[in-house]
Amino acid sequence: MGIIEKIKEIEFEMARTQKNKATEYHLGQLKAKIAKLRTQLLEPPKGASGGGEGFEVSKYGHGRVALIGFPSVGKSTLLTMLTGTHSEAASYEFTTLTCIPGIIHYNDTKIQLLDLPGIIEGASEGKGRGRQVIAVAKSSDLVLMVLDASKIYFKKKKTGGISFNSTLPLTHVDEKLCYQILHEYKIHNAEVLFREDATVDDLIDVIEGNRKYIKCVYVYNKIDVIGIDDVDRLARQPNSIVISCNLKLNLDRLLARMWEEMGLVRIYTKPQGQQPDFTDPCVLSAGRGGCTVEDFCNYLHRSLVKEVKYVLVWGTSARHYPQHCGLSHVLNDEDVVQVVKKKVLELFHSCLFSLFLMNTIIMCYPQLLVR
Numbered sequence: 001m002g003i004i005e006k007i008k009e010i011e012f013e014m015a016r017t018q019k020n021k022a023t024e025y026h027l028g029q030l031k032a033k034i035a036k037l038r039t040q041l042l043e044p045p046k047g048a049s050g051g052g053e054g055f056e057v058s059k060y061g062h063g064r065v066a067l068i069g070f071p072s073v074g075k076s077t078l079l080t081m082l083t084g085t086h087s088e089a090a091s092y093e094f095t096t097l098t099c100i101p102g103i104i105h106y107n108d109t110k111i112q113l114l115d116l117p118g119i120i121e122g123a124s125e126g127k128g129r130g131r132q133v134i135a136v137a138k139s140s141d142l143v144l145m146v147l148d149a150s151k152i153y154f155k156k157k158k159t160g161g162i163s164f165n166s167t168l169p170l171t172h173v174d175e176k177l178c179y180q181i182l183h184e185y186k187i188h189n190a191e192v193l194f195r196e197d198a199t200v201d202d203l204i205d206v207i208e209g210n211r212k213y214i215k216c217v218y219v220y221n222k223i224d225v226i227g228i229d230d231v232d233r234l235a236r237q238p239n240s241i242v243i244s245c246n247l248k249l250n251l252d253r254l255l256a257r258m259w260e261e262m263g264l265v266r267i268y269t270k271p272q273g274q275q276p277d278f279t280d281p282c283v284l285s286a287g288r289g290g291c292t293v294e295d296f297c298n299y300l301h302r303s304l305v306k307e308v309k310y311v312l313v314w315g316t317s318a319r320h321y322p323q324h325c326g327l328s329h330v331l332n333d334e335d336v337v338q339v340v341k342k343k344v345l346e347l348f349h350s351c352l353f354s355l356f357l358m359n360t361i362i363m364c365y366p367q368l369l370v371r
Contacts, residue, residue, distance in 0.1 A: 007037050028177045028200045032184040035204045057101045059139070061110030062283035063262045066137045069146035071118030074221035076100070077245040078146065079115040082255065099136060106255055109264055109283050114140070141262050141287055143216040154206045157189040166194035173200055181207070215261050219254065221245055265291045267331055269300075270312075270338040284331070294327035296337060304339070312338040 014030050017023050067075040079085055083102025104111040116133050137143055162182060164175045177200065178192055185207055218240040223231045224247045235242045241257050243250045266281035282299050284291045289298070293311050297304040305327065312322035315335030322338070331337065 003037050007034055010034050010037075025177050025180055028173075029180055029184055031200055032181045032204050032207075035208055036185070039208060057099055057114070059112065060101070061103060061112045063109070063142070063264055063285065063288075064112045064114065064140045065104075065142045065144060065258060065262070066114045066116060066140040067144050067146055068116055068119060068133065068137060069219075070148070073118070073146050073148045074245050075115050075118070075146045078144075078219070078221065078243075079113055081245050081248065081251060083113055099132075104255065104258075107259060107264075108266060108281050111258070111262070137214065140214060141285070142258060143214050144219050144258070145216055146219045146221055148220070148222055154193075154203075155191045156187060157191060160189055162187075162189065163191045165192070168194070168197060170194055171197055173198060173203055178203065217241060217257060217261060219243060223249065263287065265331060265333045265335075267296055268334070268336045270314075270336050272338060272340070276314075276336045281334075291331050292327065293325055293329045293331065293337070296331060297327070297339065300339075307341045309340045309342045311340065 010030050010033055014027060017027060017030075019027065067079060069075055079100065079102050082104050085100065085102030098117065100115040102113045102115070104113055114136060116136060119130060119133060162179060164178055173194070181200070181203060182188070182190060182192075187207070216239065218237065220234045220240060220242045222244060223234070223242045224244040231242055234240060241250065241254055243254055245251075263285050265284045267284060268276045268278055268281050270276040282296060284295055284299060289295050293308075293313075294305055297308060308327065311325050311329070313325045313329065313331070313335055314321050314323075314337075315332055317330060317332040317335050318325075
């Protein structure tokens with residue numbers, strides 16, 4: 001029996017099993033089995049050369065957004081509208097057969113937009129190039145799901161059995177169910193700590209260790225062909241936005257929503273004794289390294305952190321203008337930063353003190369040198 005057939009058999013068993021207190025452990029084990037089988041489907045076949053055909057493109061710009069959706073929902077048209085890049089669009093399905101990149105220039109930043117082939121039923125099982133689509137989506141900062149109108153601590157151990165704890169009452173998982181799911185994965189020694197009222201699926205995701213959660217916005221296209229009541233209902237859905245590529249409706253709001261979800265932070269540099277440079281900002285984000293002064297220095301050059309004496313910050317993150325800040329200060333969008341380096345003499349004294357300290361330690365503890 002193949003993997004897909006095994007999944008269907010387990011799904012059928014879950015569908016005919018009544019959900020109640022007596023069957024929740026059995027259902028938990030079935031969910032764990034399905035998760036393991038689906039992970040096997042996404043893995044390349046054993047013995048494969050590894051040179052399979054893919055359509056991953058090199059990362060470019062300050063952020064990456066992937067367009068995912070069913071065939072013929074307007075992804076290609078949306079890419080053309082937002083980036084000017086031509087992507088084949090037609091009224092029939094499967095006009096896009098590979099990954100087509102485009103660049104959005106917005107708020108002095110460059111955002112890479114990827115038009116992916118339409119997903120079909122069974123995409124998670126590899127159908128319709130589903131594996132390639134999932135791989136590209138995992139590398140994105142944001143997913144736009146185009147439609148037509150945690151926290152659990154888990155650590156394996158070598159010995160000691162299973163340690164189960166929680167910081168709050170659990171309503172979906174108990175100790176017995178947790179043990180059964182871990183047993184399904186042949187894990188007999190581990191520490192498990194629940195910091196929120198997680199579900200069985202959350203626990204399985206943590207055990208699998210290969211899940212990546214990406215922000216997603218549902219984009220409802222073709223609102224020009226439905227009634228105003230339906231548009232209003234869709235617009236009020238969580239994490240959703242309505243547009244019309246045909247009439248170019250609400251595209252500006254879509255760009256603003258993308259910017260908001262990606263959390264990009266523009267930082268402008270100010271050389272000492274000069275005006276700030278507002279032409280080419282340094283773009284940071286919490287998902288790509290962080291937004292502290294230290295992250296900003298590393299963005300400019302890896303060795304800059306060692307030379308920083310202090311920084312001056314103008315902007316919404318500063319209490320007064322300018323504010324003397326350390327490396328741990330968190331920067332906000334459109335802050336202006338001036339880095340003040342240590343003078344050469346100060347660096348020399350710092351190195352000299354380090355050598356003196358090292359020499360003192362060796363003289364006091366010569367056995368360390370022997371070791």
